[in-house]
Amino acid sequence: MNKVEGQRSLAVLADGVRTGNRLALARAITAVENETENAHALLATLYSQTGRAHIIGVTGAPGTGKSTLVTGLVQAYRHAGLTVAVVAIDPTSPFTGGAILGDRVRMRALSGDAGVFVRSMATRGSLGGLSKTTGDVVILLDAAGFERIIVETVGVGQAEVAIASTAHTTLVVEAPGLGDEVQAIKAGILEIADILVVNKADRPGADRTIKALEMMLELETGGPRVLRHHGQLIQPETPLPTATPDRWRVTVLKTVATSNDGVTELRDRIEAHRAWLHRSGEWSIREAVRVAQTLENILRAELSRRILAALPQAGMNAWIQPVLRREIDPYTAAHQLLNPK
Amino acid sequence: MAAEKIRVLVAKPGLDGHDRGAKVVARALRDAGFEVIYTGIRQTPQMIAEAALQEDVDVVGLSILSGAHMTLCPKVVDLLRAQGQDDVLVVVGGIVPEADIVQLKAKGIAAVFGPGTSTQAIGDFIREHAR
Numbered sequence: 001m002n003k004v005e006g007q008r009s010l011a012v013l014a015d016g017v018r019t020g021n022r023l024a025l026a027r028a029i030t031a032v033e034n035e036t037e038n039a040h041a042l043l044a045t046l047y048s049q050t051g052r053a054h055i056i057g058v059t060g061a062p063g064t065g066k067s068t069l070v071t072g073l074v075q076a077y078r079h080a081g082l083t084v085a086v087v088a089i090d091p092t093s094p095f096t097g098g099a100i101l102g103d104r105v106r107m108r109a110l111s112g113d114a115g116v117f118v119r120s121m122a123t124r125g126s127l128g129g130l131s132k133t134t135g136d137v138v139i140l141l142d143a144a145g146f147e148r149i150i151v152e153t154v155g156v157g158q159a160e161v162a163i164a165s166t167a168h169t170t171l172v173v174e175a176p177g178l179g180d181e182v183q184a185i186k187a188g189i190l191e192i193a194d195i196l197v198v199n200k201a202d203r204p205g206a207d208r209t210i211k212a213l214e215m216m217l218e219l220e221t222g223g224p225r226v227l228r229h230h231g232q233l234i235q236p237e238t239p240l241p242t243a244t245p246d247r248w249r250v251t252v253l254k255t256v257a258t259s260n261d262g263v264t265e266l267r268d269r270i271e272a273h274r275a276w277l278h279r280s281g282e283w284s285i286r287e288a289v290r291v292a293q294t295l296e297n298i299l300r301a302e303l304s305r306r307i308l309a310a311l312p313q314a315g316m317n318a319w320i321q322p323v324l325r326r327e328i329d330p331y332t333a334a335h336q337l338l339n340p341k
Numbered sequence: 342m343a344a345e346k347i348r349v350l351v352a353k354p355g356l357d358g359h360d361r362g363a364k365v366v367a368r369a370l371r372d373a374g375f376e377v378i379y380t381g382i383r384q385t386p387q388m389i390a391e392a393a394l395q396e397d398v399d400v401v402g403l404s405i406l407s408g409a410h411m412t413l414c415p416k417v418v419d420l421l422r423a424q425g426q427d428d429v430l431v432v433v434g435g436i437v438p439e440a441d442i443v444q445l446k447a448k449g450i451a452a453v454f455g456p457g458t459s460t461q462a463i464g465d466f467i468r469e470h471a472r
Contacts, residue, residue: 022394022395023394023397023424023425023426026394026395026396026397027397029397030348030397034345034346036345092376093371093372096371096372096373096374097346097374098370098371098372098373098374098375098376098377099371099376099377100367100368100371100377100379101376101377101378101379102379104378104379104380104381104392105379105380105381108380108381108383108384108388111387111388111391111392112387112388112391117395118392118395119395119396120378120396122346122376124346
């Protein structure tokens with residue numbers, strides 16, 4: 001084994017992550033992101049020590065100021081004496097596989113602080129606003145002892161809601177001038193918010209944006225706010241006290257991230273949400289949903305790998321031309337591939 | 342299994358704010374299939390080394406036009422080595438006199454790309470020499 005392999009061996013990485021060695025943590029993240037042979041063993045070794053961190057998702061359209069806001073939030077948490085890790089995700093090019101990960105440009109104020117760790121990730125083909133291994137990277141940061149983990153998604157559109165099943169508290173960041181009341185009542189991204197943030201609130205139109213969002217919240221009908229897993233509400237092991245009317249109220253907060261206005265209040269609101277999650281029992285529900293989805297994702301990936309591997313060599317290619325010539329439709333072709341005579 | 346991506350940190354050390362070149366190179370490396378972590382201007386060697394560590398990059402690309410390359414670039418190499426990143430390739434782009442290039446290479450800079458270098462050449466060099 002050469003020197004570099006030795007430094008990246010399973011035992012060295014796992015020990016390093018546990019003891020706060022930042023280089024080992026960085027290399028462990030690389031192993032997990034690249035899905036190397038070590039990755040699963042590494043996660044298996046560390047998994048029992050996780051579950052302590054509070055995971056905060058920050059999502060919203062490109063240019064709403066997510067990275068600047070995250071920087072302010074990290075500083076606010078550092079003032080409160082908590083350690084913070086950030087995972088910042090930017091898109092991979094579907095054509096070249098390359099990426100520009102530019103979130104650090106806004107995060108320069110965080111350098112030189114041993115209580116902060118920032119990692120940029122590319123989506124590497126995943127849709128939904130996160131990359132496939134983001135959840136696993138969060139596990140490593142949790143095992144490394146960071147008390148708050150902030151996951152900043154790619155700049156999203158309307159339907160990239162994967163963050164809601166990764167984070168305990170989800171912030172949806174809006175900026176003035178991006179849409180009217182109809183945008184505000186559409187399904188999707190706004191529904192996953194535990195806290196709505198109107199950033200750049202010093203800009204013209206901020207009040208209209210806030211009003212539109214508040215109107216949307218007033219129309220709240222009191223339906224379930226827990227993300228469902230295939231339409232099934234997952235029950236926590238200890239039944240919820242059904243009598244408590246202790247519901248979380250989504251509110252709209254104003255921030256100007258560039259001057260840190262409203263950021264301390266945002267931190268306090270996140271902490272209030274965290275306290276509510278634990279008090280209400282919602283925490284166990286979200287964790288159960290998260291585990292169910294993680295398991296299902298792993299099973300899906302493994303099953304499709306096995307099935308594709310079991311298909312006859314060049315099997316799929318043989319059906320491309322007939323489909324192209326409209327001699328057969330793609331559903332029938334797929335069916336025949338899976339059920340050869 | 343996902344393919345291993347080569348990760349490149351692109352940074353501008355020191356006080357010159359001319360980041361057009363760094364952005365052009367970052368974009369070209371993106372198009373060559375690398376994951377480029379762009380940190381922007383006015384970075385100290387300490388900031389660059391810290392980002393290189395957290396991001397576990399394979400390559401650090403320093404863009405410098407201020408003339409301070411003899412001070413700043415070897416400093417980045419020293420910091421990387423001191424924190425255990427012996428295998429990180431450090432390359433420099435900018436206006437560097439011939440005589441300085443020899444000295445920079447002696448101090449651990451793998452390559453210096455001057456004005457007129459094609460972005461293709463930079464990408465090819467990285468692909469060939471990154472760990």
